[in-house]
Structure formats: structure tokens, C-alpha cells
Amino acid sequence: MKKQFAIIGLGRFGSSISKELYHMGHEVFAIDIDEKKVNAVKDYATSTYVGNGTDEALLTNIGIRNFDHVIVAIGDDIQASILTTLHVKDFDVPNVWVKAQNDYHHKVLEKIGADRIFHPEKEMGSRIAAYLTSDTVLDYIDLSADYSIIEMLATKKIGGKTLISLDPRKNYSCTIIAIKKQGKVDVTPDPSDPIKVGDILILIGDKRDLRRFREGEL
Incomplete structure (x- = not known):
């Protein structure tokens, strides 16, 4: 499902997320x-704007309240990051995700209501993009520019199906390489065993095919 994202701050972190989301x-x-x-x-963006995220009038004019997610990825200016986050929260955006520079910055962002806080030195833009676009993705590892491994929760739509009936190789050109059940990893799952809601599927494939699987089976 296509979503709308506003990214405020286009350093390495913000531009990386912009590219990943746009390619998705x-x-x-x-x-x-x-x-x-x-x-x-x-x-790598649907539209762009030169402006200061701390400017409430600018945020009003671009209709910031209409976005599903706003990512505040402002670089070294902690004050600007905090003010922008406050303004965006005032517009009742449902998901405000913010880049933190340090633990102090993190604590302030928590207090003003940031919905999720990133430490970019620990998280890749592509992984974060995957989290942003799917409630079921638990982890995301890039193998190359095109191929990835993801962990995703089995939903009600998948529950009760088997690997035989899903046939992800034929239908989505990706492979389930393991299934986690109750904390245990089964790397040789019986293809005739039904998958349970809440099982964790570990898949490998082209990013576009993995996205098709998520969208097709959620």
C-alpha cells in the first residue's frame, strides 16, 4: 500500500531514507x-521543497498534517530538530520519527512525544524504511543493492497455509529460508506443516519481490 512520507533534513541519513522509500x-x-x-x-522524491522545518507557516503551507509519517532527520542542529518535532506533533501527525544525535537529545525527544527515535550510527536507512512501510517486518538486512533478507510476522492471511500452498519461489521469486517458532529457528521446516499466526518467516530475495510477498500475503 502506497504511503505518504515527509522527510525534513536531507543529510546522509535523510537522503538515504528518501531514496529507499521512493524506490519502494x-x-x-x-x-x-x-x-x-x-x-x-x-x-528520489515525489516533490521537494527548500525551507526551514522550524517554520510553522511553512509546515502549514505544505500540509504537513496530511502525511502518514514525518521523519525529522535534521543533522547537527539539536535545537532545530527539537523545535521541528514539537511543531509536527502539534499538527497531530500520527507517526513522527526523529533522528537523535546523542542520549540527551533522545531523552528530550521522548519527553516531547516523538513516536520513534533513531540513532543513525546504529541503524541503516534501508532498514528503517522497511520498518516504516510494514507493521510486520521485524528485521531487515541488506545483502547488496538489490537483495535482502527480512524477518516478518505471519499474519492471519498466512496463518494455516503451508509452504507448499504459499509457494513463494513460484509466486514471488523469493525463498523462505527458515521459520522461527516460539524462539526456536527451524532451518528445514516441513513444507506441509501449517504456518501459525505469530510465526516469524525469514525470507531472502530481490527487494522488489520481497515487497510483493509482503503486500500479497498481508
Whole structure:
């Protein structure tokens, strides 16, 4: 399902997320005060805007309250990050995710209501993009520019099906390499055993095929 994202701050972290989300087929609105940074992501965003995220009038004019998610990825300016987060929260955006510079910054963001806080030195933009776009993805590991491994929860739609009936290789060109059940990993699951809701499927494949599997089986 296509979602709408606004990314405020287009350093390495923000531009990485913008590119990943755009390649996933989502609508991405990219904002930065630096025109050069904005121009650098024009090919990886639905629309772009040069402006200051701390400006409430700007946020009003671009309709920030209409976005599903807003990612505040402002770089070294902690004050600007905090003010932007406060303003976006005031617009009742349902999901406000923010990049933190350090533990102090993290604590302040928690207190003002950030819905999730990132430490980019610990998390890759592509992994975060996967979390943003799916409630069932638990982990995401890049193997190359095109191939990844994901862990995802089995939903009610998958529950009761078998690997034989799902046939992910034939239908989605990706492979279930293991299933986690009650904390135990089965690398040779019986293809005729039914999958239970809450089992964790570990899949490998092209990013586009993995996305098709998630969208087709959720």
C-alpha cells in the first residue's frame, strides 16, 4: 500500500531514507534548508521543497498534517530538530520519527512525544524504511543493492497455509529460508506443516519481490 512520507533534513541519513522509500513506490516529500541537498534528491522524491522545518507557516503551507509519517532527520542542529518535532506533533501527525544525535537529545525527544527515535550510527536507512512501510517486518538486512533478507510476522492471511500452498519461489521469486517458532529457528521446516499466526518467516530475495510477498500475503 502506497504511503505518504515527509522527510525534513536531507543529510546522509535523510537522503538515504528518501531514496529507499521512493524506490519502494511511496510518495516522498523532501525538505531541507540547503538548496544543494534538496537538488541532490530530486530524482528520489515525489516533490521537494527548500525551507526551514522550524517554520510553522511553512509546515502549514505544505500540509504537513496530511502525511502518514514525518521523519525529522535534521543533522547537527539539536535545537532545530527539537523545535521541528514539537511543531509536527502539534499538527497531530500520527507517526513522527526523529533522528537523535546523542542520549540527551533522545531523552528530550521522548519527553516531547516523538513516536520513534533513531540513532543513525546504529541503524541503516534501508532498514528503517522497511520498518516504516510494514507493521510486520521485524528485521531487515541488506545483502547488496538489490537483495535482502527480512524477518516478518505471519499474519492471519498466512496463518494455516503451508509452504507448499504459499509457494513463494513460484509466486514471488523469493525463498523462505527458515521459520522461527516460539524462539526456536527451524532451518528445514516441513513444507506441509501449517504456518501459525505469530510465526516469524525469514525470507531472502530481490527487494522488489520481497515487497510483493509482503503486500500479497498481508
